Amino acid sequence: MYLGLDVGGTHTDTVIIDNSGVIAKSKIATTHDNLLSCITDSFSAVLANVDPSKIQRVNLSTTLTTNAIIQNKCEKVGMFVSGGPGIHPASYSIGDFYYIIDGQIDHRGTEITLLNLKQLDKAIKKCKKKGIKVYAVISKFSTRNPEHEQLIAQKLGDVDFISVGHRISGNLNFPRRIATAYYNTAVWRLYNSFSYAVAESLRAWGVTAPVNILKADGGTIPLHISQTMPVESILSGPAASVIGTMALCNITEDAVMLDIGGTTCDIALFADGAPLIEKDGIRIDDRNTLVRSLKTKSIGIGGDSVIKINGTSVTTGPERLGMSMAEGGNNPTIIDALNVLKRINFMDTSRSMEGLLALGKKYRLSVDDIANAAITYAMDVIYNAVMAMIEEVNARPVYTIYEFLQGKVIKPKTIYLIGGPAKTLSNIIARRFGLNVKVPQHCQVANAIGAAVARTTVEIELFADTQRCRLLIPNLEVNTRIPAGYTLDNAIDDAKNYMIQYLTTLGVDEKEREIEIVDTYSFNMVKGFETVGKNIRVRCQVKPGILHQCKDILKI
Amino acid sequence: MKAQSSLGVVFFPAFDWAIHPLHPEREERLLYTLDQLNEEGIFDVEGITQYKPGLATPEDIMRTHFCFPDVSSVTTESHLISAGGTIKAAALVLDKIVNKSFALVRPPGHHAMKVVHGARGFCNINIEAVMVEYIRENYPVKKIAIVDTDCHHGDGTQDIYWHDKDILYISLHQDGRTLYPGTGAIHELGGPNALGTTINIPLPPNTSDEGFLMAMKRVVLPILKDFNPDIIINSAGQDNHYSDPITNMNFSASGYAQLTDMLNADIAVLEGGYSIQGALPYVNLGITLAMAGLDYSYVHEPDYAIKDLTQDHEITKYIKKLCDKVLQRYEECKKPSFKLMPGNYDVRKKEIYYDTDNIHEMQLESIMVCDQCRGVLKIETTSSVNPLCLGIEIPSGACDQCINEGYRLLDHALAGNRYKYVQLIDRINKKYVMY
Numbered sequence: 001m002y003l004g005l006d007v008g009g010t011h012t013d014t015v016i017i018d019n020s021g022v023i024a025k026s027k028i029a030t031t032h033d034n035l036l037s038c039i040t041d042s043f044s045a046v047l048a049n050v051d052p053s054k055i056q057r058v059n060l061s062t063t064l065t066t067n068a069i070i071q072n073k074c075e076k077v078g079m080f081v082s083g084g085p086g087i088h089p090a091s092y093s094i095g096d097f098y099y100i101i102d103g104q105i106d107h108r109g110t111e112i113t114l115l116n117l118k119q120l121d122k123a124i125k126k127c128k129k130k131g132i133k134v135y136a137v138i139s140k141f142s143t144r145n146p147e148h149e150q151l152i153a154q155k156l157g158d159v160d161f162i163s164v165g166h167r168i169s170g171n172l173n174f175p176r177r178i179a180t181a182y183y184n185t186a187v188w189r190l191y192n193s194f195s196y197a198v199a200e201s202l203r204a205w206g207v208t209a210p211v212n213i214l215k216a217d218g219g220t221i222p223l224h225i226s227q228t229m230p231v232e233s234i235l236s237g238p239a240a241s242v243i244g245t246m247a248l249c250n251i252t253e254d255a256v257m258l259d260i261g262g263t264t265c266d267i268a269l270f271a272d273g274a275p276l277i278e279k280d281g282i283r284i285d286d287r288n289t290l291v292r293s294l295k296t297k298s299i300g301i302g303g304d305s306v307i308k309i310n311g312t313s314v315t316t317g318p319e320r321l322g323m324s325m326a327e328g329g330n331n332p333t334i335i336d337a338l339n340v341l342k343r344i345n346f347m348d349t350s351r352s353m354e355g356l357l358a359l360g361k362k363y364r365l366s367v368d369d370i371a372n373a374a375i376t377y378a379m380d381v382i383y384n385a386v387m388a389m390i391e392e393v394n395a396r397p398v399y400t401i402y403e404f405l406q407g408k409v410i411k412p413k414t415i416y417l418i419g420g421p422a423k424t425l426s427n428i429i430a431r432r433f434g435l436n437v438k439v440p441q442h443c444q445v446a447n448a449i450g451a452a453v454a455r456t457t458v459e460i461e462l463f464a465d466t467q468r469c470r471l472l473i474p475n476l477e478v479n480t481r482i483p484a485g486y487t488l489d490n491a492i493d494d495a496k497n498y499m500i501q502y503l504t505t506l507g508v509d510e511k512e513r514e515i516e517i518v519d520t521y522s523f524n525m526v527k528g529f530e531t532v533g534k535n536i537r538v539r540c541q542v543k544p545g546i547l548h549q550c551k552d553i554l555k556i
Numbered sequence: 557m558k559a560q561s562s563l564g565v566v567f568f569p570a571f572d573w574a575i576h577p578l579h580p581e582r583e584e585r586l587l588y589t590l591d592q593l594n595e596e597g598i599f600d601v602e603g604i605t606q607y608k609p610g611l612a613t614p615e616d617i618m619r620t621h622f623c624f625p626d627v628s629s630v631t632t633e634s635h636l637i638s639a640g641g642t643i644k645a646a647a648l649v650l651d652k653i654v655n656k657s658f659a660l661v662r663p664p665g666h667h668a669m670k671v672v673h674g675a676r677g678f679c680n681i682n683i684e685a686v687m688v689e690y691i692r693e694n695y696p697v698k699k700i701a702i703v704d705t706d707c708h709h710g711d712g713t714q715d716i717y718w719h720d721k722d723i724l725y726i727s728l729h730q731d732g733r734t735l736y737p738g739t740g741a742i743h744e745l746g747g748p749n750a751l752g753t754t755i756n757i758p759l760p761p762n763t764s765d766e767g768f769l770m771a772m773k774r775v776v777l778p779i780l781k782d783f784n785p786d787i788i789i790n791s792a793g794q795d796n797h798y799s800d801p802i803t804n805m806n807f808s809a810s811g812y813a814q815l816t817d818m819l820n821a822d823i824a825v826l827e828g829g830y831s832i833q834g835a836l837p838y839v840n841l842g843i844t845l846a847m848a849g850l851d852y853s854y855v856h857e858p859d860y861a862i863k864d865l866t867q868d869h870e871i872t873k874y875i876k877k878l879c880d881k882v883l884q885r886y887e888e889c890k891k892p893s894f895k896l897m898p899g900n901y902d903v904r905k906k907e908i909y910y911d912t913d914n915i916h917e918m919q920l921e922s923i924m925v926c927d928q929c930r931g932v933l934k935i936e937t938t939s940s941v942n943p944l945c946l947g948i949e950i951p952s953g954a955c956d957q958c959i960n961e962g963y964r965l966l967d968h969a970l971a972g973n974r975y976k977y978v979q980l981i982d983r984i985n986k987k988y989v990m991y
Contacts, residue, residue, distance in 0.1 A: 404568075526578050
């Protein structure tokens with residue numbers, strides 16, 4: 001049995017699935033001020049009639065860290081940043097305790113100037129005097145040479161917590177590394193007390209299964225890993241829906257997922273059945289991060305989008321002013337339009353009619369015209385957003401002639417529709433897109449199902465420089481010597497082996513260690529007219545998807 | 557961070573293409589530039605966007621060049637993507653999607669001349685010229701200035717626009733007496749219909765930031781102001797850098813950024829530059845920041861602080877004098893001492909060596925002296941790889957007489973069997989045909 005829980009903006013959804021499918025589900029209001037409360041209530045609701053000891057895995061998707069960052073309920077972070085040739089690190093200042101330490105590393109990982117230890121000591125003293133207990137250390141090109149970060153961390157000594165830049169990701173991007181390390185530290189204490197409480201609550205229910213946290217890339221990480229990498233738990237909501245849709249439908253083709261809720265419509269894309277991943281990482285609180293994420297887009301159209309009229313033009317979204325009139329709200333919405341057209345029969349249809357009649361009278365338009373125009377408008381907004389997203393993906397930069405000429409072009413064949421008004425809208429959407437639309441069963445709790453069945457994901461980038469005989473996998477803290485004759489094939493083998501080792505320490509079952517090589521490059525480094533070494537890069541991942549055990553359960 | 561001026565970067569490093577594995581123009585060339593730009597998070601800066609190049613069509617090439625025996629024989633996909641990158645850069649600016657653009661693409665193009673039999677100076681087709689002709693064909697743009705800041709004289713671009721008074725070509729380069737291709741002396745000023753729209757500033761070896769910026773201020777900017785172009789293009793070669801392995805100059809990343817700032821070009825196109833670790837990452841970053849109107853004052857090479865790049869006093873004196881001479885020549889072009897009679901051909905005999913492909917070419921180039929238009933152009937060419945061929949160009953804005961003359965030449969050529977291949981460029985009727 002697998003338990004999945006997804007804390008959403010409005011509802012917290014929970015399911016338990018086993019061989020017979022969904023055996024328990026719950027949907028309760030999210031208590032934003034005290035997330036633990038709606039989480040423990042959800043456990044109560046689904047665990048009441050099952051044997052807790054039979055649960056094999058618990059996966060949670062929560063909004064705790066997202067909300068903390070957006071509402072700025074963050075702890076003070078001591079930031080230690082050292083730059084290098086290029087843009088000055090002062091440009092990326094974040095928080096009130098941002099210290100720039102002189103010292104430079106270049107793009108090959110060569111130390112150009114030593115770290116200024118005097119400056120560092122002074123900054124450390126200042127922070128400690130101010131009572132700062134948690135820190136983040138980031139240096140430019142630390143994924144090519146982590147020594148400056150390691151030295152700063154070592155000098156910081158015994159503090160509550162330190163985020164070290166190169167441990168976050170093997171990707172190059174100094175500003176993102178700074179922001180990500182900052183957020184990771186800023187939410188660390190809050191997240192840890194929360195995660196201990198969740199673990200405690202599960203233990204109290206008699207659940208002994210491993211607990212995992214859902215990430216924005218649709219994969220999970222074990223709870224104990226998330227305790228040092230809490231930033232990985234941000235913005236996992238849309239990913240839960242995407243994985244849920246994959247679990248409920250056997251997607252093998254290019255496709256679009258639309259998750260239409262009350263306020264928004266989330267869009268995701270699939271290439272040959274695999275969800276697309278954002279190139280660098282997700283954006284939060286107006287800052288870009290290195291947190292890996294699925295490529296999703298949220299637009300302000302949902303069932304509760306208010307219908308607006310300007311002269312004779314009818315529009316809707318992105319505002320939501322409470323619920324539809326049918327549900328007791330004060331403004332007619334898309335739901336009311338659907339009610340009036342008898343596409344649905346949702347709660348108080350007479351109030352929907354009342355609202356649209358009033359609008360019609362004011363603007364001298366018929367109720368049907370307004371309802372149809374509003375729905376057409378909403379469909380156009382969704383259609384245009386999907387097309388723009390596909391166009392953007394197909395226009396993404398490529399760096400080789402091979403990719404330029406042979407690169408994959410996305411052409412969706414199916415639309416998978418989930419969320420509250422999914423069933424009602426399927427015909428309208430099918431017509432607007434001219435594509436086949438599928439609405440899966442249990443689509444109202446697809447997100448919780450997605451959380452339940454998501455597999456553990458990891459991404460690494462191996463970097464080898466045979467001139468310097470150095471191999472680095474920054475986020476696994478691998479930094480080792482290689483022979484000068486090291487080849488791309490060696491690198492691919494090593495990347496896989498280090499990945500398997502790491503997955504083993506995470507407790508990932510052998511069946512779930514499906515490693516995919518994403519990119520490989522091997523450049524001859526030439527000096528004068530002589531090859532002096534190879535610059536090798538291998539990126540590999542366990543890509544987001546569904547646990548094999550669950551595939552059997554879901555019969556896909 | 558937000559760009560003061562929105563910038564589109566068309567980035568295509570062609571990680572799977574090289575002239576030879578050990579050639580300066582190899583896969584690795586833009587690797588460290590990409591690492592630097594990625595680590596700086598340059599494409600996350602609000603207002604700086606990365607774009608994918610397009611693919612130039614055979615028509616785009618034939619509008620610009622006489623390719624013998626045909627386009628596909630002298631180009632590979634990499635050239636069409638690189639030229640497609642410049643076309644994309646131009647379209648981004650002219651369609652007002654961005655204020656400025658930078659085509660960070662390879663292979664380069666500024667040694668490719670009007671006639672193409674193969675590769676010279678690492679170039680097959682002239683990617684700036686393909687872009688310029690694309691612009692003139694598709695947008696109401698008449699006057700364009702190309703400022704070439706590559707260390708090598710852009711003899712290809714000069715050749716293509718030698719007779720074109722609507723294109724101002726200015727080259728700053730290491731003196732041809734000391735470096736490939738050897739041309740670019742101050743007396744090279746353009747053909748009879750376009751005198752003074754080719755300007756050469758041959759700088760002495762070891763010129764530093766001071767000398768380059770002096771030439772910019774004293775010569776380039778005033779002439780640009782005088783010409784008043786609709787668009788400015790920078791052929792942004794980066795081999796004037798002090799660490800470049802195949803040149804002898806002392807220009808720095810900071811100098812390149814300042815030059816970019818002064819020039820304020822609408823479109824920049826990467827040309828040469830082969831110090832791929834020590835210069836390109838910083839020069840490209842400097843150019844990108846300067847074009848986007850961002851602070852570039854911290855962009856320095858790792859070894860900048862320990863290098864003494866102060867310009868020798870004698871060199872400064874020489875450059876001052878050189879600037880005066882160039883300006884004087886430019887002024888003289890406005891009142892030429894004698895004028896050729898319109899209606900006659902002015903003929904040049906050229907011998908051209910293609911160093912990259914080891915091809916020898918002989919050319920007889922005839923331009924119709926015309927006071928109505930740019931004049932019909934006729935080039936008879938033979939090389940070690942092609943028998944005698946003919947190219948006829950009826951330029952955009954051609955007068956009726958030149959159009960008629962162009963077709964008379966064509967009919968005459970096709971009636972006989974002197975030429976193995978004949979290519980027509982008819983810009984009036986947009987006809988680009990190989991016979």
